[in-house]
Amino acid sequence: xxxxxxxxxxPLFPLMGAIFNGFVSNRRGLSKKTTxxxxxxxxxxxxxxxxxxxxxxxxxxxxxxPYVVKAFTWITGGNLTIADGSTAAVDISASFQxxxxxxxxxxxxxxxxxxxxxxxxxxxxxxxxxDYARYFAYLNLFMFAxxxxxxxxxxxxxxxxxxxxxxxxxxxxxxxFEKGWCAAAGxxxxxxxxxxxxxxxxxxxxxxxxxxxxEFRALFDAMAADHGGHYATAATIIGLLLFVGxxxxxxxIPLFVWLPDAxxxxxxxxxxxxxxxxxxxxxxMVARCNYFYQMSPTAxxxxxxxxxxxxxxxxxxxxxxxDIKKVLAYSTVSQLGYMFLAAGVGAYVAAIFHVVTHxxxxxxxxxxxxxxxxxxxxxxxxxxxxxxxxxMPTTYWTFWVATVAIAGIPPLAGFVSKDAILAxxxxxxxxDLNHHGGIYYLLWFLxxxxxxxxxxxxxxxxxxxxxxxxxxxxxxxxxxxxSPWTMTLPLQILAVLSIIGGVVIGFPGQLFHLEGWxxxxxxxxxxxxxxxxxxGHALSLGLEWVLVAVSVAVxxxxxLVARLFYxxxxxxxxxxxxxxxxxxxxxxxxxxxxxxxIYAAIIIRPxxxxxxxxxxxxxxxxxxxxxxxxxMTVGSSWVSGIFDLQVVDGLVNLVGRSYDVASRQFRxxxxxxxxxxxxxxxxxxxxxxxxxxxxxx
Amino acid sequence: MDFLVVNFAExxxxxxxxxxxxxxxxxxxxxxxxxxxxxxxFCFVMVxxxxxxxxxxFLAAVQVLVYGGGxxxxxxxxxxxxxxxxxxxxxAYLSRLAPLAIVGGVLLGVLIAFGLVFGTLASGHGDGTGxxxxxxxxxxxxxxIGAVLYTKYLVPFEVVxxxxxxxxxxxxxxxxxxxxxxxxxGGVSHD
Amino acid sequence: xxxxxxxxxxxxxxxxLGLIGVMMRRNFITVLMSLxxxxxxxxxxxxxxxFRLSDLAGQVLAIFVITVAAAEAAIGxxxxxxxxxxxxxxxxxxADVMRG
Numbered sequence: 001x002x003x004x005x006x007x008x009x010x011p012l013f014p015l016m017g018a019i020f021n022g023f024v025s026n027r028r029g030l031s032k033k034t035t036x037x038x039x040x041x042x043x044x045x046x047x048x049x050x051x052x053x054x055x056x057x058x059x060x061x062x063x064x065x066p067y068v069v070k071a072f073t074w075i076t077g078g079n080l081t082i083a084d085g086s087t088a089a090v091d092i093s094a095s096f097q098x099x100x101x102x103x104x105x106x107x108x109x110x111x112x113x114x115x116x117x118x119x120x121x122x123x124x125x126x127x128x129x130x131d132y133a134r135y136f137a138y139l140n141l142f143m144f145a146x147x148x149x150x151x152x153x154x155x156x157x158x159x160x161x162x163x164x165x166x167x168x169x170x171x172x173x174x175x176x177f178e179k180g181w182c183a184a185a186g187x188x189x190x191x192x193x194x195x196x197x198x199x200x201x202x203x204x205x206x207x208x209x210x211x212x213x214x215e216f217r218a219l220f221d222a223m224a225a226d227h228g229g230h231y232a233t234a235a236t237i238i239g240l241l242l243f244v245g246x247x248x249x250x251x252x253i254p255l256f257v258w259l260p261d262a263x264x265x266x267x268x269x270x271x272x273x274x275x276x277x278x279x280x281x282x283x284x285m286v287a288r289c290n291y292f293y294q295m296s297p298t299a300x301x302x303x304x305x306x307x308x309x310x311x312x313x314x315x316x317x318x319x320x321x322x323d324i325k326k327v328l329a330y331s332t333v334s335q336l337g338y339m340f341l342a343a344g345v346g347a348y349v350a351a352i353f354h355v356v357t358h359x360x361x362x363x364x365x366x367x368x369x370x371x372x373x374x375x376x377x378x379x380x381x382x383x384x385x386x387x388x389x390x391x392m393p394t395t396y397w398t399f400w401v402a403t404v405a406i407a408g409i410p411p412l413a414g415f416v417s418k419d420a421i422l423a424x425x426x427x428x429x430x431x432d433l434n435h436h437g438g439i440y441y442l443l444w445f446l447x448x449x450x451x452x453x454x455x456x457x458x459x460x461x462x463x464x465x466x467x468x469x470x471x472x473x474x475x476x477x478x479x480x481x482x483s484p485w486t487m488t489l490p491l492q493i494l495a496v497l498s499i500i501g502g503v504v505i506g507f508p509g510q511l512f513h514l515e516g517w518x519x520x521x522x523x524x525x526x527x528x529x530x531x532x533x534x535x536g537h538a539l540s541l542g543l544e545w546v547l548v549a550v551s552v553a554v555x556x557x558x559x560l561v562a563r564l565f566y567x568x569x570x571x572x573x574x575x576x577x578x579x580x581x582x583x584x585x586x587x588x589x590x591x592x593x594x595x596x597x598i599y600a601a602i603i604i605r606p607x608x609x610x611x612x613x614x615x616x617x618x619x620x621x622x623x624x625x626x627x628x629x630x631x632m633t634v635g636s637s638w639v640s641g642i643f644d645l646q647v648v649d650g651l652v653n654l655v656g657r658s659y660d661v662a663s664r665q666f667r668x669x670x671x672x673x674x675x676x677x678x679x680x681x682x683x684x685x686x687x688x689x690x691x692x693x694x695x696x697x
Numbered sequence: 698m699d700f701l702v703v704n705f706a707e708x709x710x711x712x713x714x715x716x717x718x719x720x721x722x723x724x725x726x727x728x729x730x731x732x733x734x735x736x737x738x739f740c741f742v743m744v745x746x747x748x749x750x751x752x753x754x755f756l757a758a759v760q761v762l763v764y765g766g767g768x769x770x771x772x773x774x775x776x777x778x779x780x781x782x783x784x785x786x787x788x789a790y791l792s793r794l795a796p797l798a799i800v801g802g803v804l805l806g807v808l809i810a811f812g813l814v815f816g817t818l819a820s821g822h823g824d825g826t827g828x829x830x831x832x833x834x835x836x837x838x839x840x841x842i843g844a845v846l847y848t849k850y851l852v853p854f855e856v857v858x859x860x861x862x863x864x865x866x867x868x869x870x871x872x873x874x875x876x877x878x879x880x881x882x883g884g885v886s887h888d
Numbered sequence: 889x890x891x892x893x894x895x896x897x898x899x900x901x902x903x904x905l906g907l908i909g910v911m912m913r914r915n916f917i918t919v920l921m922s923l924x925x926x927x928x929x930x931x932x933x934x935x936x937x938x939f940r941l942s943d944l945a946g947q948v949l950a951i952f953v954i955t956v957a958a959a960e961a962a963i964g965x966x967x968x969x970x971x972x973x974x975x976x977x978x979x980x981x982x983a984d985v986m987r988g
Contacts, residue, residue, distance in 0.1 A: 730921075763958055764954065772965070775965045860959055
């Protein structure tokens with residue numbers, strides 16, 4: 001039996017878990033044991049079955065084509081005329097596919113998802129039963145949506161998952177909705193997402209308009225067959241619109257504002273959704289639709305520029321943040337920028353590679369921070385932490401490993417994938433890709449600077465949290481403890497993966513004259529549309545090693561500066577001195593460039609003013625009209641009343657009175673005088689005879 | 698003299714006619730009902746004679762017997778019964794509609810006369826022999842009427858006898874002391 | 889020749905006299921007597937035509953008319969008795985209980 005024939009079971013398992021937990025455990029208040037068993041079963045089944053199905057597919061089917069499984073026909077419309085004049089039938093089916101890209105996504109999403117479910121068991125232990133069930137229902141629901149997103153074989157199914165993860169993000173960010181700021185954060189996430197989704201929806205419409213189909217395989221084939229650049233405009237439009245969706249979902253400039261606020265949700269949520277999976281959906285989507293970008297230099301450039309700028313912009317903000325989760329949030333935004341930078345230079349494989357490695361170490365970092373926050377009794381300000389390494393050794397070493405990974409130190413995972421991105425960026429400049437070589441060089445430089453900053457602020461975080469002495473007070477110090485195994489086991493697994501994941505999945509064999517050693521390059525190769533461009537190594541081996549050396553050096557430099565400021569200097573005097581020397585820059589970075597405030601002034605306040613205006617309009621004009629109508633009705637009914645009384649009643653009375661008068665006359669006949677009757681009869685007979693004679697003679 | 702003999706039937710008719718009309722006018726004119734009744738009786742007898750002229754012997758006899766000997770006697774009885782409280786002489790004996798009544802009556806009469814003048818009577822040439830025949834045998838008017846009355850007109854005969862019965866009962870009802878026109882009762886029995 | 893026409897004319901005159909008497913006289917008894925006059929007129933007519941058409945039906949009908957007239961006269965006179973008992977008068981225009 002081919003397991004991958006039922007690939008749709010992979011999203012279905014967590015869905016069933018969500019339904020059970022949502023409608024049964026949540027309503028009836030079943031025990032935590034029941035809830036967590038169901039939830040872990042849902043996530044675990046998705047993991048096991050997902051891996052089994054993918055592996056079976058890997059060893060059975062051809063990897064160059066997607067294996068599409070149609071579950072049911074979803075939407076059938078009529079026929080529509082499309083761009084080239086032909087008619088296309090609207091026939092969208094709920095189909096799922098197994099192909100290299102989906103396989104990779106399913107692989108790490110299910111695994112990391114399961115680990116985070118396990119972690120949540122320990123982390124959310126203090127919640128009441130009902131909320132516990134609600135949390136796991138949402139978490140399972142998220143798994144369902146994300147897996148639908150990555151296994152969908154056409155744009156609408158992907159969009160269903162897209163919207164679903166947005167919804168779950170809102171539900172989970174606003175999990176503690178009794179607190180106003182948490183609910184507001186949830187709403188902010190959802191609304192900002194929706195702005196992006198609008199672009200995505202337009203992209204779907206345009207895709208159908210130009211191609212008459214929304215299936216990925218069909219779109220790939222259409223673009224592959226187009227040698228004359230006939231679809232260039234279409235590709236640009238669709239590519240840009242899709243990217244608008246990605247900007248919203250993956251928190252790029254200018255729609256990244258929701259991600260830092262999203263830290264209001266429980267930490268496992270931040271780990272799963274805002275580090276490993278949901279935010280990477282944008283990258284997945286760009287990689288999936290790479291054929292559009294490959295054919296549109298404009299779109300590609302836009303992606304790269306926004307990605308690169310976001311990477312450095314967000315890194316600068318992260319330099320000075322004091323909340324541990326906010327640092328990680330801005331770090332995520334920055335890393336996502338790197339992924340889009342990769343996509344923008346045509347290195348879609350590198351982008352996906354970074355998605356996977358980022359999932360490992362960022363999830364580890366978030367879960368670790370959750371462990372820290374848990375131990376500090378909910379405290380998130382790093383200035384009140386310190387010296388935790390003696391109290392939480394496991395958390396410490398896993399966190400340290402993940403930080404080394406993200407800083408880009410070889411041979412850990414972060415280095416392999418980030419270096420691949422930077423190399424490709426440099427290559428794009430070197431080969432003058434699409435004649436925008438200059439810009440790509442600049443972007444490479446920005447990426448390098450960002451890498452330095454990443455190394456710096458991540459190690460700053462480690463030193464402030466785990467090194468030195470505890471600054472949170474005597475009381476809290478007594479409560480410091482290591483977390484239970486349900487929390488530390490996922491940390492350890494993810495840490496190990498952060499170490500070996502890079503070289504196992506995508507060993508950069510080309511550095512050693514070894515071709516084809518990168519599994520991910522070979523595996524994901526067929527997914528990308530190449531148009532006869534030679535994809536050999538434009539960079540010489542020497543140049544590649546130089547680039548490696550440069551990026552490692554930059555990272556080490558960042559670490560050393562962090563050591564100087566935060567490890568060797570327990571009171572952070574050097575840091576505060578720097579802050580006081582450049583107060584304006586410090587304040588600018590600390591207040592995240594006041595982006596939220598700018599948005600509030602430019603966009604939100606005018607919109608609120610507009611809605612007030614419209615409300616006024618409704619109250620005055622519309623209601624005024626209604627009231628005016630009411631008055632008219634009252635007036636006209638008064639007139640009607642008069643009319644009715646005088647005229648109508650007058651007529652009726654007239655009839656009555658005429659009857660009265662007439663009957664008074666007629667009464668005279670009925671006198672009871674028999675002879676009178678006889679005479680009437682006589683005259684009547686005479687009349688009849690008269691008429692008879694007149695008529696007949 | 699010859700003239701008389703030859704036209705005896707016509708002269709007789711005209712004389713009888715005039716006398717009948719006189720009697721009729723007498724009914725109308727006499728103030729006292731007794732005079733009127735006697736005038737009517739005279740009229741009936743004249744009508745009986747007219748019947749004889751038309752070979753209706755039986756009917757002439759019946760006319761005299763029933764009308765003259767029955768109905769008029771009845772009238773005279775009632776007049777005498779009522780006369781004790783009859784109309785006082787100074788009271789008007791004509792209703793106030795009298796002129797109009799005359800007009801109406803004359804009008805109707807004139808109109809019917811028109812019909813007579815301009816219409817045609819059913820044709821026939823009666824000579825009275827048919828009126829005396831029974832099965833082709835000439836016996837006499839009475840026998841003839843009898844023969845036909847109890848065979849051909851049996852049902853009307855029986856019905857008429859019922860009518861007489863009903864009239865008898867009605868008259869008795871009316872004549873009772875306690876019966877009669879009470880206000881609101883029109884002689885209708887309530888079940 | 890004395891024909892049916894003459895009889896019809898005579899009958900007409902008698903009928904009209906009777907009619908005028910019914911409408912004209914105030915005394916109830918006289919009204920009934922006029923009524924009898926009208927019946928007689930009708931009989932005259934019937935006999936005349938019976939002779940003219942040599943059909944005994946006319947005479948038979950005349951018998952019935954006489955019979956019915958007699959019955960009706962009896963009842964009428966009973967009415968007079970009742971009226972006298974009620975209103976103490978034979979004036980017909982005072983029998984106006986049905987007035988209204």
